[in-house]
Amino acid sequence: MWAWSTGARLVEAALAAEGLLARRYVDGHFGSATVTAYAKWQRSKAGGGYTGRDADGVPGKTSLARLGAKHGFDVKE
DSSP states (O other), rough: OOOHHHHHHHHHHHHHHHHSOGGGGGOOOBBBBHHHHHHHHHHHHHTTOOOOGGGGGSHHHHHHHHHHHHOOOOOOO
16 A cells, blocks of 8 residues: 555564554555555544544554554654
């Protein structure tokens, strides 16, 4: 899906730390395993408690900022 390697790797590492993504998928390629893990993050209370289409696995500014705040990276526009 996305291949923004450094940013994707940060997000994937955070998802792995949350127990949502296997470490073997922390590779900088935002593929289907990462999308599934990110959707789980979005649905979690910490990720915003999103439902339906709002929990589609595609990072939005708010859920990404929540993940970054918890795992030490900033979200820039």
